[in-house]
Amino acid sequence: MTAPTRVSVPTRTSADLIRAEEPVVAHNYHPLPVVVARAEGTWVEDVEGRRYLDMLAGYSALNFGHRHPALIEAAHRQLDQLTLTSRAFHNDRLAEFAERLAELTGLDMVLPMNTGAEAVESAVKVARKWAYDVKGVPDGQATIVVAAENFHGRTTTIVSFSTDETARSGFGPFTPGFRIVPYDDLAALEAAVDETTAAVLIEPVQGEAGVVIPAPGYLAGVRELTRREGCLFIADEIQSGLGRTGRTFAVEHEDVVPDMLLLGKALGGGIVPVSAVVARREVLGVLHPGEHGSTFGGNPLAAAVGTAVIDLLRTGEFQRRAAALGVVLRDGLAELVGDGVVGFRARGLWAGVDIDPTIGTGREISERLMREGILVKDTHGSTIRLAPPLTVTEEELRSALAALKRVLAA
Template sequence: MTTAIPTGRVARNYNPLPIIAEHANGVWITDTDGRRHLDMLSAYSAMNFGHGHPALVAAAQDQLQRMTLVSRAFDHNLLELFAERLTELVGAEMMIPMNTGAEAVETAIKVARKWAYEVKGVPRDRAEIIVAAGNFHGRTTTIVGFSDDPGAHDGFGPYAPGFILVPYGDADAIERALSDNTAAVLLEPIQGEAGVIIPPDDYLPRVRALCTERNTLFVADEVQSGLGRTGATLAVDRVGVTPDLVVLGKALGGGIVPVSAVVGSREVLGVLRPGQHGSTFGGNPLACAVGLAVVDLLADGHFQRRAERLGSVLAEHLAPLRGHGVDQVRVVGLWAGVDVDPALATGREICERLAERGVLAKDTHGSTIRLSPPLVIEESELTWAVGELATVLTELRTG
């Protein structure tokens, strides 16, 4: 297969909308032509608190003057404090800091396998991890190896063994797949990249019960769904479930620096010993300073309540679009998946038209549009954005 050689100096692993951002503030991005655009993506939930949130910027600026990196060869004054505050926020006992979400997922995979060998007694190199169809956990070769998305998966093998793929939202399929060699069940409580797919209410509680019954770890990937997005601190909080490990990222860095972490119990994370895992930048002072400021923003529940309230507004205004160019709408907190009638337009075409009208969103899987505005958005801005989507759909339907 012949591929055209790209122009420019940036590899074409993305196909961005024709917008060149120059600066941003709050929920608005201004392009190089001076046009303002309402950010309805939040960098896939990395910008939960909007662009340039003063508390996050102040924390970063202060720490930049003090110290940014010492590596984990030495301790620094913010690491244990960050771990303490973060674990208190999410109800965990211990934390291991990393940088990106994919790194944190890889960390959780390593921890789960090590726990399986040392605690559960799985024979060496026989550990299995159950994952769900439609998953998106990152872009490393291990992770894309168990993706069923051809765009993410195809052409990067050979892949690591040890992953069992089952349908998402089907607890019976997980029960059938569990074996004495199962180290963990790794799931997104809500699948973001797949189009904000919300499982049945009893799904996560059943998975938790099955994992407990079979002495298997339940690992929740909350990189996109965590830290206020769904109207709760964690998406699992909405159904009263406590995983053994939770993977956090994106919003944890406030859109300023990459910050991720795996949080969980001492019993599980305690299997790691010095030299067995690490990261030069993981838990660096700048990351901890910003992460602490993020935890402070979430500590009183204000943003969680705001996401829940405005999510109801979002759902109310999206609902009338069904049957008028939209096949299905899924909303949880300030997060929505909108399935456009593929006979009307692709998701990309919708997003291009929205961008022309000053609204930035992102398509996924053909005709689905994801909406995930910053949690600081005002109700009037939110309803205006949905109104622009309605106008685009009307224009397409009426020609």
């Protein structure tokens, strides 16, 4: 019997794969021209074997690096047992996940979902239901106050209260019931809140806007105002939470506990999409069977990975690393101000860096850094974002800063 003839299948290059996407993948993103094939820790490798230091970490979805051993082990272990039941039945992993997450946040109840946008949509529904059932707002009149330049997701309802015309244009008609005020402006917020207000929804740090950090006292002021006016404080910590800013949650920088905390991205360890609304019992308690749901929300695989993520955070190691290395990041960027950097904002291992527009756009700087083996992402003109995995070493961080310095000098 003759052996079968082996047919050699040519390996597709990065350029081949990028061209192949063009006709079949919707053009809702404009990625950097790098095709990642493998990753470990803080490093990724493209199809041709070129290595890059990941300074974006999947918009903070990879806070613990690529393929963290404890998270991969948890996923493998669960894959051998059970992956999905839907919420038609109980599963043996959900209770532990919810217990650990409630303990981590200092709140009472967990509504498990999948994506960040789902968590925000869920919070909007819960806040409105709470306003009608508990606060007594007349049906259909509940309002939610949000901040300008926000980014909470891309569903129709969420872009209804975006001020980014790229996100909004062509997608109307929009969902009513939202009032937009300037970020970091307590007076404007107070003026917008009235007897119909169900909640104030803000990001403790505005990520997509360029890592915009409010003035000291703002978050505490929002907490006091919402408490005084009898409405809910919803903190969207989908990007800022879970160690990124040097604390478990960004609201902890002002010792604030919101009524609802929205989590996602890093909660899935870069392995599966996991999000959650975590809230006080009297808030999430307004939901009853049939009023909200998700087939995959709280699935056993997500719960197993999410529990392993929480276990990593309970040690405090990653929060301490983000705080300590955040000083290195901040000091390194400060040295570049006046030499191609016109300003920056940093908290923990997270920074928005404003590049001198005469040197290049954020996209152009990102592409030049890519050629230096450093991956970042631009936002809004000449601003780039830095958000490495919390596992990054000081040497790697300084290497990235040195590459930025070279790119700016060139």
